Amino acid sequence: MLLTKICTGISGFDDLFDGGIIAGNTVLVEGIPGAGKTTLGVEFIYRGIRDFGDPGLVLTFEQFPESLYRDARSLGWDLEALEKENKLRVICTSPDVVLRPDTSFLEEAARSIGAKRVLVDSVSHFRQVVHHSLKLRQAVYSFCNGLRRLGLTSFLIKELEGDTEDYHSFEEFLVDVVVRLHYEAREGLSRQRTVEVVKSRGQPHLSGRHSFQIKEGGTRVFPLRPILADTPKDSPSRQQVPTGIGGLDDILGGGLPPGISILVAGETGTGKSVLGLEYLVKGALLYQEKGLFMSLEEPSERIFFQSAAFSWDLDALVREGKIHVVFRPFVDVYFDELIINLASYIRKHKIRRLVLDSLPVVIGPIQDVSVLREKLYYMTTNLNNLGCTSLFLYPLGRPGSDMQFAVAQSLVQGSILLKYAWFQNRRMRQLELYKLRGVSHVTGNHIMEITGNGIQVFPRQGGLRT
Incomplete structure (x- = not known):
């Protein structure tokens, strides 16, 4: 069976996956504060609409839409215009709403615009409403399966309190792709951003860390191996x-x-x-x-x-x-x-x-x-x-x-x-x-x-x- 790939549109990011990620996959993007998780996720949605005609859905559990619009404008992205064109929906809600088994909230939101991509910021908030570890794992598993059934290619944001190499959360085992963003102090005045693909089911990827920058216009990843x-x-x-x-x-x-x-x-x-x-x-x-x-x-x-x-x-x-x-x-x-x-x-x-x-x-x-x-x-x-x-x-x-x-x-x-x-x-x-x-x-x-x-x-x- 030939799997369909989609391009994220993020400069250099698709080169980590030999051209793109498999359509319908769930991608966990994790990192410490300031690493660029939300920016990467929003660009995935924005590029999908602007470059590939894929309507997108953003679910946020903490950040108000106005704040998201402001941050996007600083990078040159007009999310409000995309909403007026009915190609984007930004929804600020609570985790218990999307986790309730008797709700069709997510399905209705996706179908209202024919969404192909979704960003969830962040799945870390699920811990606020499900306190038992086994039930939390089951809830996240069911949520990811629901995204797959809707045919959505998903970026799920996960917050890390520390950049620890040997730490692996249960969410990493449930998703298809794990992308970890590092934001490390180094000698000198600035920190260094790098991205690492920890896991990728069903397709090869470039291992190791790759530098990336966030500037006006968006994210740019610099993988070196493809240039040869x-x-x-x-x-x-x-x-x-x-x-x-x-x-x-x-x-x-x-x-x-x-x-x-x-x-x-x-x-x-x-x-x-x-x-x-x-x-x-x-x-x-x-x-x-x-x-x-x-x-x-x-x-x-x-x-x-x-x-x-x-x-x-x-x-x-x-x-x-x-x-x-x-x-x-x-x-x-x-x-x-x-x-x-x-x-x-x-x-x-x-x-x-x-x-x-x-x-x-x-x-x-x-x-x-x-x-x-x-x-x-x-x-x-x-x-x-x-x-x-x-x-x-x-x-x-x-x-x-x-x-x-x-x-x-x-x-x-x-x-x-x-x-x-x-x-x-x-x-x-x-x-x-x-x-x-x-x-x-x-x-x-x-x-x-x-x-x-x-x-x-x-x-x-x-x-x-x-």
Whole structure:
């Protein structure tokens, strides 16, 4: 028997279920206060009406309709207009009304608008009217069966007092799908929202936690695994990608392998940003490859100001669409969102060279090594598959960054270390190709200078080519 799936319409949420949830299923959405349970449920109803023509019913046991309308308006949803169109009913009632076995209240409400979807906020209130544990389980079981008999696809909200991994309520055993929303404190000023599918009967789902955000327009979930399946590997247009930077391509034996990711690491002032900018400028001028400078710390004006010290006309290249300069403050960016948005931007604008400045500001909050490794793997693999040769600028010397740098080093295909060395009481810049897979390169430290024309590297005499 072929089961029919329905799309919730929530951005990224359906990807957790390979396109949607089974029609007629009951979905338990549980989490602590502020996790986004009601917002997710209301969007399920709203998207169903607006995007798929599925009338919806909202049962609320505590929140008055006016409060629900107000919260929805802040996200851009006009629920009152949908009610006037007879596509939505918002009913504030009490749990004992819907649990009474002799009432047809729910059936009449659903049939009055031909409802296909229902949100119940929240089933936690059933405990207020049924105090015996066995009778409570029977009441919830009967209620869920009643929703199935009416052919309703249901989101049931469940309140949790704490975010405990090993806690499982009896409701989880009675429903078809269990979605748990996490809202955890982390290092820094903000909390992190994640969604996890704990259970899904009759259909596969993506396991693990997935970041999500709530902004104007609604919820957006950022599952990373599907992006690899959606990204066919581009065939390289050339065997090597010349950087165009004086002396560096000599060390590289002609250039970088296409479609790889490289760390450019060094202390402050060693020339990381200059090297990244010149890599994009020379790529556009000499090799007609579009570039993207994604800045997470410095505003775009600072990037243009920095480039003005050299002989490059970055403004003209940006106006011609050959180089894109995008500033996204890292305080407004989550790593998962960045990975997905970068892929979308690169596809749309056919970017071949990427400079990300800088990597530590987005991976800094991730203290779990396995989580960091997994996310970096998704980012580097996706960029490589898109045929984008990427430089990740990595300032060294930040407290507690050794572990993260080691993980990043293990996943990228190459790393360039920029250094200072003292010679006759003055600093001299040096460049070392610390690692580069698939290319025979000259080892050792090479003198590097920053001139008005950009970077000049002087290959070390007698250096071994590996």
